[in-house]
Amino acid sequence: LSLPASPLLAVMESMAVSTSVMGSADEFDRNVPRICGVCGDKATGFHFNAMTCEGCKGFFRRSMKRKATFTCPFNGSCTITKDNRRHCQACRLKRCVEIGMMKEFILTDEEVQRKKDLIMKRKEEEALREASRPRLSEEQSRVISMLVEAHRKTYDDSYSDFKQFRPPVREGPVTRSASRAASLNSLSNLSDASSDSFSQSPESVDMKLMNFSNLLAMYQGNSPEPQKDPTGLSMLPHLADLVSYSIQKVIGFAKMIPGFRDLTADDQIALLKSSAIEIIMLRSNQSFNLEDMSWTCGSPDFKYCINDVTRAGHTMELLEPLVKFQVNLKKLNLDEEEHVLLMAICLLSPDRPGVQDHARIEALQDKLSEILQDYIRVHRRSRLLYAKMIQKLADLRSLNEEHSKQYRCLSFQPEHSTQLTPLVLEVFGSEVS
Ligand SMILES: [Zn+2]
Ligand SMILES: [Zn+2]
Numbered sequence: 001l002s003l004p005a006s007p008l009l010a011v012m013e014s015m016a017v018s019t020s021v022m023g024s025a026d027e028f029d030r031n032v033p034r035i036c037g038v039c040g041d042k043a044t045g046f047h048f049n050a051m052t053c054e055g056c057k058g059f060f061r062r063s064m065k066r067k068a069t070f071t072c073p074f075n076g077s078c079t080i081t082k083d084n085r086r087h088c089q090a091c092r093l094k095r096c097v098e099i100g101m102m103k104e105f106i107l108t109d110e111e112v113q114r115k116k117d118l119i120m121k122r123k124e125e126e127a128l129r130e131a132s133r134p135r136l137s138e139e140q141s142r143v144i145s146m147l148v149e150a151h152r153k154t155y156d157d158s159y160s161d162f163k164q165f166r167p168p169v170r171e172g173p174v175t176r177s178a179s180r181a182a183s184l185n186s187l188s189n190l191s192d193a194s195s196d197s198f199s200q201s202p203e204s205v206d207m208k209l210m211n212f213s214n215l216l217a218m219y220q221g222n223s224p225e226p227q228k229d230p231t232g233l234s235m236l237p238h239l240a241d242l243v244s245y246s247i248q249k250v251i252g253f254a255k256m257i258p259g260f261r262d263l264t265a266d267d268q269i270a271l272l273k274s275s276a277i278e279i280i281m282l283r284s285n286q287s288f289n290l291e292d293m294s295w296t297c298g299s300p301d302f303k304y305c306i307n308d309v310t311r312a313g314h315t316m317e318l319l320e321p322l323v324k325f326q327v328n329l330k331k332l333n334l335d336e337e338e339h340v341l342l343m344a345i346c347l348l349s350p351d352r353p354g355v356q357d358h359a360r361i362e363a364l365q366d367k368l369s370e371i372l373q374d375y376i377r378v379h380r381r382s383r384l385l386y387a388k389m390i391q392k393l394a395d396l397r398s399l400n401e402e403h404s405k406q407y408r409c410l411s412f413q414p415e416h417s418t419q420l421t422p423l424v425l426e427v428f429g430s431e432v433s
Contacts, residue, residue, distance in 0.1 A: 037099035038092060041082040047106035055085065060096045063089070109389075114321070135379045142382075143258055145372055147340040150256030153339035154249040155283060159298040168301055169234035170308060199311040207236040235311035236419045243280065244421035250279045257344045263357065271361070275347050276427050277403050278396040281322065282343050288326040296346035313410045318402045325395050332388055338381075340387050341372040346396060404428070 034043040036053035047057035063070075070090035080093035085092055090416060107115065136144070254260050254272060263271070289296045296302040306319050335340065350362040376385050407428050411417045417425070 008071060034335055037081075038095045038101075039080045039082050040084040042086075045111065048101040048103070050100045052096075052099075053082075056092070056096065059085075059089075059092060060101050061106055064106055068093075073282050092423060134374060134376055136371070136374055137256075137333050140371045140374060142352075143368070144190060144337050144341070144375065146256065146258055147344055148336055150253050151283075151336070151340045151343070153256070154252040155286065158274065159302055160288070161245060161283075162297060162302045165245065166237035168238040168308070171234050207369065227330060233279075233311055233313045233416060233419075235308050236313060236416060239312040240311065240420045240424055244423045246280045247276050247423055248285070250276050250283070253343065253345055254281070256345065257364075259367075260348070263360065266354070267356055267361065271349070271352055274352040274354070274400075274428050278346050278400050279343050281325065281399060282339075282346060282392075284328070284338070285326055285329045287329055290327060293323055297425070313416060314403075315407050318399065318406055321395070321402070322399055325392070328395075329392055332392075334383065334389070335379075337388070338372065338385075341368060341375065342392065344368050345372065346393055349393075359388065 034045070034051060035041075035042045036056055037050050038056040041053035041055065043051045044054050044057070048060055052060070062068075066388050068089070070093055072088050072090040074088065074091075076091065078084070078088040080088070080092050158336055236265075251272060253269070260268065260271075284295055287295045287297045295308065297303065306320055306323060310316075345365055345368045348361055348365040349367060350365060351357045353375070355361060372389070373386050376382075411420070411425070411428070
């Protein structure tokens with residue numbers, strides 16, 4: 001029996017054998033049954049360039065190392081099977097070569113040792129990496145679970161309490177800038193938009209954001225009905241109750257942030273008054289729906305599109321950046337831990353008007369920022385995530401400013417301000433206590 005000397009020849013030879021298993025381990029298709037090309041037994045993978053069982057792998061290695069020469073006791077054309085493979089070593093070895101096994105693939109003892117050393121070294125490196133991997137301290141983990149619990153206790157994602165609010169009324173005028181945007185769009189435009197981009201990925205929605213008046217028309221649903229009362233803001237009572245309810249929940253959340261209750265009452269109030277709307281905007285992201293740009297809070301009655309908010313007196317000056325904010329925040333795909341940390345960091349901003357103990361609040365906020373950064377590192381999230389989250393806090397500041405402006409305008413009109421709740425009046429009111 002002569003073995004081909006060159007690997008190339010061996011490969012070419014093995015290619016001529018139709019039953020040989022070709023290809024490397026990389027190309028191996030998982031769906032192909034793993035059968036030993038020599039004896040038909042269950043194969044364990046590619047050995048010395050061919051798919052074989054452990055038995056034939058060992059047989060080939062031993063034969064090559066011993067430089068064994070075998071002679072077939074029969075006529076040199078035995079069919080090798082799992083059961084008879086021990087009967088004729090000559091034909092078994094011939095079969096090995098036919099299916100492409102090559103002695104050049106057998107490692108020398110030295111190579112085997114080198115390979116073992118390498119594996120050992122990799123294991124050691126991995127262990128070292130594992131040991132030096134950033135970990136959250138017990139204290140940090142405790143803070144995170146407290147915040148998660150605080151949020152779960154104050155955010156009911158069944159939205160069942162919404163039934164207790166004054167009911168939503170979706171009629172009457174939308175504000176000037178919203179109806180103007182709507183009238184710019186023809187019906188055909190609307191149906192086009194709904195067929196090709198409603199159900200698409202957030203990216204396609206993003207494209208639409210480029211042209212906001214288009215977007216608005218797309219997502220606003222029914223056209224406004226004829227006005228009954230030109231000054232009426234039909235959604236105001238319901239949304240005022242919703243905001244009032246949300247403020248209560250934000251207060252509940254704040255009280256459970258470690259360190260918040262230890263602040264003076266004045267500082268607690270100052271922080272809550274200035275950040276409440278920002279926290280509401282943040283937490284509302286949980287119900288925000290990228291597919292139709294609405295806040296979807298359970299039943300269709302409690303699905304709020306842009307128009308609904310304009311029917312509570314807000315204009316596109318606020319709603320356009322607000323929806324963009326919601327879209328971008330949603331796309332960060334924050335997990336619950338990141339979401340609650342961001343809210344707590346936002347709430348404990350020392351640079352709010354009326355804050356007395358600036359240093360103490362800053363220390364609390366720094367601690368939370370550090371936890372967030374460590375959390376992001378430990379969970380191997382994007383390196384940019386922290387920066388993007390902090391950018392969201394800057395966005396919230398300008399949304400807050402615009403909201404205050406529009407709120408002030410509304411609150412100066414008695415027919416509207418009487419629809420608000422005492423809590424809304426107090427928290428959004430401009431007097432600094
Ligand atoms: Zn075999
Ligand atoms: Zn034989």
